[in-house]
Amino acid sequence: MKMRLSRSIIGSEEAKAVSRVLLEDGYLGMGTETKRFEEDLAAFFEVEPEQVISTNSGTAALHLACDAVCAQANTSGIPEILVPSLTFVASYQAITAAGCKPVSCDVLLETGTLDLQDAKSRITENTVAILFVDYASNPWKLSDVYAFAKEHHLRVIEDAAHAFGCRHHGQRIGSFGDLVCFSFDGIKNITAGEGGCLVSFDPVATQLASDARLLSVSGDTAKRFAGARSWDADVARQGWRYHMSNIMAAIGRVQLRRFPKEFLPKRMLRSSVYNQRLCTQKHVALFQTDPEDFICPHIQVIRVLDGHKEHVRHVLEEHGIPTGLHYKPNHLHSFFGGGAVHLPNVEQLYTEILTLPLHPALSCQDIEEICGIIKKTLDTL
Ligand SMILES: Cc1ncc(COP(=O)(O)O)c(C=O)c1O
Known part of the structure; x- marks a missing residue:
């Protein structure tokens, strides 16, 4: 990767x-x-x-x-x-x-x-x-x-x-x-x-x-x-x-001292580039936030709609871009009931959510590249 x-x-x-x-x-x-x-x-x-x-x-x-x-x-x-x-x-x-x-x-x-x-x-x-x-x-x-x-x-x-x-x-x-x-x-x-x-x-x-x-x-x-x-x-x-x-x-x-001027603005900037690039993307939905809340993003999760998540994940991987899954729903784990209850929204999100790279050392150019690949992949479907 x-x-x-x-x-x-x-x-x-x-x-x-x-x-x-x-x-x-x-x-x-x-x-x-x-x-x-x-x-x-x-x-x-x-x-x-x-x-x-x-x-x-x-x-x-x-x-x-x-x-x-x-x-x-x-x-x-x-x-x-x-x-x-x-x-x-x-x-x-x-x-x-x-x-x-x-x-x-x-x-x-x-x-x-x-x-x-x-x-x-x-x-x-x-x-x-x-x-x-x-x-x-x-x-x-x-x-x-x-x-x-x-x-x-x-x-x-x-x-x-x-x-x-x-x-x-x-x-x-x-x-x-x-x-x-x-x-x-x-x-x-x-x-x-x-x-x-x-x-x-x-x-x-x-x-x-x-x-x-x-x-x-x-x-x-x-x-x-x-x-x-x-x-x-x-x-x-x-x-x-x-x-x-x-x-x-x-x-x-030391991390706490570095947080306000370094980690916080870097995380916010990188997430805002993703959000700007992907907010109008076909087959993608971003999570809603309250404008009165202030968010320092830890992870960048998007929803890839209409059954295209695995395809996008695969294409990103081919380009050396890792993705994550936050999370496998817990009610599906055998220790916590193995799917004994049905939770429709969680189960739908499980098929849609894709975590994209996010950390302060990532460059905004990297993010432009990731969003470019997602756009090219989804626009041509
Ligand atoms: C939502 C959530 N809860 C709890 C934890 C547990 O924290 P830790 O890994 O420090 O035990 C994490 C860590 O990844 C988390 O993301």
Whole structure:
């Protein structure tokens, strides 16, 4: 392939920050650098540092959020979480890992985000939460999701893995809500190598998740940030080893500094070139966004209509251009029901969605070339 679908953008600043931790600090685990990263993230989200719980993956952040919701739930049966089927399998695995049941919901054809009407029809007495995914960085009608959750007495877990740096109606994702989860894996809008964080607006969940990421050794976060250990602390519930290391935090801090002036405008520019070139393309539909939302695109997904997706994918591949699939619908996986429910929109999108290369190192000329190939392929059909 002559270009990459996605990639990390790491430079000498990140390398210097990591060697500082490796060579000077002498402590590689969760310590001062992790604390500073949480403080930097808190400043970015305009929340208190205690509300930001860094983790070693976005999946871990989602698991901690589901666990905190589950721990506070009062249901007679297995707690159920409404989740759009069009998401990374991590959203589902986090739900089952927390002992809850994922209830697959359909999405809107126009956006790929959760269809609230469909979600409503799946509420039972065991439903405890709604897991909203900002699919392709789109916080579509997020305030309606919160209103819906309030009406039905549900918690909201946001899978904002795609939405770092986005805003909904002026408010930054992660600056408001209930439980908001980010991923800092290698190809996200910022990376910490791997990693993630939970931003919690519920003090009980904050305490539960903060301990649970450190094997539920009570109060261990404060001890580690003070350079001490919890030799004699109690463990009162299940926990996991999900904390972020100083090495990862060192990368994340540099990435966060580079984000506003470098990664954000580069991603936006590249996505806007795609959108301009493809918005009138025959047999192509772009996902709708709200002009009042601000989007920092993580992936560039288009819909190729009328059964032409495989052909386009094949032609792009012949030209050395990789494509992706975000995602195989989760309700079709054998572990999550193997298609026991029928979700028409998700299943239609599965046949249409094609992810095109997007990352800050891609040139606008590359994008012109990709769009040119798509145009030539589809116009001549
Ligand atoms: C929508 C979504 N949810 C969750 C995750 C999980 O994040 P991580 O890979 O950091 O565990 C990802 C990462 O790709 C994602 O795209």
